[in-house]
Each structure stands twice: as C-alpha cells, then as structure tokens.
Amino acid sequence: MAPKTHEQYVADQHRIMPSVVTVNLTGKTVAVIGANIGLGFEASKHFARMNPERLILACRNEEKGKEAVSRLQKDTGYLKAELWIIDLANFGSVTAFADKCERELDRLDILVENAGMAAFRQVRRRSRAGRLVCTPTTSDHGLLAIRLVPKMINTARRFGVYPRIVVVASDVHYWTTFEKELVESPNILAKLSSKEYCTPEIMKRRYFDSKLLNVLFARAFQQRLPPSAITVNSVNPGFCISNLRSKLPEE
Template sequence: MKFTFRDGIRSQLRPLPEVSTFAVDLTGKVVIVTGANIGLGYETAKHLASMKPAKLILACRNLETGNKAAADITRATGCSTVVCWQLDISDPKSVKAFVDKFELEGGGKLDILLENAGMNNFSWKRAVTGWEQTIATNHLGTAHLALRILPFLLKAEKPRLAIVASDVHYWVANPNEADTDGVLQKLNDQKQKGKFYAITNRYFVSKLLNVLYARALSSHLPPGTSLTVNAVNPGLCSSALLRDLNAVARIPMQVLSRTVARSTEVGSRVFVHAVVARELDGKTGEFLQSCKVDEPSDFVISERGASASKRLWTDTLAILSEFDDQIPATVNTYLK
C-alpha cells in the first residue's frame, strides 16, 4: 500500500475507540511491556493493569524510573501485581538475565508480550555489542527477546506478541536495499554509502525491519499454535522518543507534534487493542494501525519484500546465535 504524508495526517486525526470498548478480563494472565516506565509503554501498562492481570511486568532499562512507574500504576488502578524488572534490550546479557528471571519467577507461561522499547538516534552510536545502537535496540534486541522468551509464550492458551513498528516504514529511502546480502552488516558499517544506510534514515529502516521480522517469525510458528505475532503502529505521539532527535530534526517534529500528534494515552489504545482485542484472535503476521489490520508498504508485500524478510530472518538468527548459544536450540525445538 502507498501511504502518503497526507494519508498519515488523516490517520492521525482519525478518532480511536476507547479501551473500554475492547477490554478483556486478564485474570490469571501474565503480561510483559518493555519500555514501560514512560510514554506509550506506561499508558499501555496502565490500561492493562486495570484488566487485573496475575502479573504485569514493566521491563525497563532504568529501575528507578521503572519502580516509580509501577508504584504509580498500582496507585492509579488498584492492581497490586505490577512489578518492574531491569532490561536493556540492546544488551544480550541483560536479555538473557531477564528471561532467566522470568523462568524462575514468571509463573511458567507468558500470555502477552508487547515489545515497545526503542530509540531514534540521528547520530552514530554503538551498543555494547558493537552494533549500531538503533539497529541493536529496535531490531536485534527486539528479535532476541522474542526468541528467548518464545517457549513461555507457546505455553499460554492464546498468547500474543506485538512488536512496535511505525508508519515511517512506508517512507524508507531505497527499500530494495533490504533485499541484499549482508544488509545488517552493511547497516553496521559507518562508511557504507547510499540513502538507505544514512543515519538519518536509520529509524525508518529499523521500523521496516520490525515489520519484516514480525512477518518472518509468524511464518515460522509451529502448526496449530494459537500464538500470534503482529507489528503495530501507534502513529505520531507526543512521546519521549523525540528526546533522541538532534536539534535540527526536533524542531519541525515538535511543530508537527503540537498540530496532529496523539497523546500517549490515545496512542497506547492501539497497543492495547493489538494484545487483547477479540477481533484479532488468530490474526498473525499483520500490520496493525488505528486499531485495525492495515496493509503495510508496497515493498513489504512485494516479492522483494518477501525475499528481504527471509534474508533478515536468516541473518538475524546467525547474529543472535553469536550472542546467545541457546538461540539455535530454541529455533530448532519450537519453530518450523
């Protein structure tokens, strides 16, 4: 689907349903929301807490702000099962420690995982792994957590995994570059030439990777599973993500934000809908926005997009296997 800037504005102005219209009872359910200490993640967790989950885990890089968020949510909703666990999704050691903790204290199964943690850099930085920070966080870390915690998702009755993407994936410069050998390694080369590889295009690319990866993981789910994997776009929201922009990019985005941006509470409705709405039962490998299934970019649904998704799957597994020796066994045991 072609999605113009004008389409984006129309989408921003479209009213979204109140959470009460699709809320469910989460009694007995275990839920994880990453990046839940502020903004969209916090508002999402707050909505989910009101549905009485057995355990609601806020996975946050900063424990101090995460614990405060947990206390605030408990106070606002009366939900006494909200906890904060430390997670830096760009650090494989932190991902492994988080899942190890879940194995001991999570209750044996996971019903909902919303992977919301992300960043938007306009300058070149590297994560502890040596990978460029945006790709390390938005794609590799997101993929790592999804695979590491997959066994617990598959033990739940109707589990859902939602990966936060964006409508900016429609506007990636030269998207066909995603269908080339070693694209992740090229994205990690600061000297790589071309608009696709420019750091100013990096957030857009990372969100394209999120859509492609959600489709790839969904295609590898075992037959008969009730687990669904979808990519979800909250739209432009007045969130802390703007803090990562440089001054040149921040000013026009702040102007646009004041004009058409959703509040984080309104944007969070899209996330909550993605992980609880009954109408999405059985729908997997989809792109969700404005509380409905929508068509992703023309590139994603093209033959080259399908090829890029397969390449991304293979390359991602190879990289994650270097970080974590349990990844190959997990893939071979639980996926087709």
C-alpha cells in the same frame, strides 16, 4: 506493500478511534518492554485495569522503573506490578531477562515489545548510532521474542490459550526502501551497523529503516511458528506523546 504518502499519514491521525477493548486477564501474565514512559506506560496501565495475575514492567533504569510502578499503582489501584530490568542495547541483558522469565514465570500470555528511539541526525557517532538504533528496535526485540517462544508455546498448550507478541512499529516504515546492496549483504544487521554504511544521508532515515525491520520481523516470525500457537503482530500507534526523541542531540 503499497506506499503511504505523508498526507495520508497525517490524515490517518484524525480518524475516529475505535473503543478501547477490555478483557478479563485474571490468572494471566503480561510483560511490557519499555514500560516506564510513553506508550509502554500507558499500555501497562491498560493491562493493570484488566487485573492480570502478574504484570511485568520491563525497564532499563531501575530508579525510573520504580517511579513507574508507583505511578501505575496510584493511577489504577493495581498493586501487583513487578519491575524487571532489561537493556535492549545489551545482548547480555536481554539474555538474562529471558533466562529469568524461564526460571520465574509459570506462564507468559502477552509480550509487548515497545522500547525504541529516534536518531535522525546522530551522525557524529555514526557507527555507534547505527548499532544503538538498530538494536533497541530490531535485533534485540527479535532475540527476546525468540528466547521467550518456548515459554509462550508451553503456556498455550497447558492452559488452552492463545498468547501473543506485539511489536510496536510505525507507519513510517512506508517511507523507506532498502537498497540492493543492503538486501544482498550476507549479514544485513552487520551492514546496517557498519561505519561505512552509516552515512549522514542514511542516518536521516534510520528510524524509518528500524520500523520496517520491525514489520518484516513480525511477519516472518509469525510464518515460522507452529499454527495456532502464538499470534505475532505489529502495530502503528500514530502520533502520540512519548520520549522517542529524547536521545537526539541538541541543535
């Protein structure tokens, strides 16, 4: 993978954006993870305007989720949005969400895995910070996608459609490299979360590491799926207004 310089990254933000694509989502089901603010909320509004049969706003906080549903209704006029609770820092919550999808959804056409946070300097709680950042942006996204694959493959076969999983990544993945020690570790995620590994220097690039894992997961996952069943991709949203840094400590 060719590196991208900081200058190239900044220059990309000034490129002319293509027109937003709209399609008819009538009859389809869409789930957006981390849907109450920022990119997730804007994506949810875009989907709402395309009239899906079901639009699931998956949020960690019920109160904020309800506010998001209300704002979405006001902004788009779409009245069928559903609030489902999921905490990507909790494997049990992810499993419960997947179980609910299996029980209550007839189909699942689009899954947007968006939730994440930055932790460039959270080194005073090194091991906990390591687990938190590597969980919401990597391992739990992976667990959720894997758990929902049977539902999405079934959707493809029953309805003759091409479901997709979208992992929100970032071009900052170009700015990090995994050391040989990490790559050759018998359990990479355990190593990433270990107190010994999460030094202040490592934590400075932790968000970049998590985005690289997002990209690698999307590529590897796509390769392991049945041909023409589900499309898995990762996207770079560029600079945008979000709450990505909301959990950083005050200086």
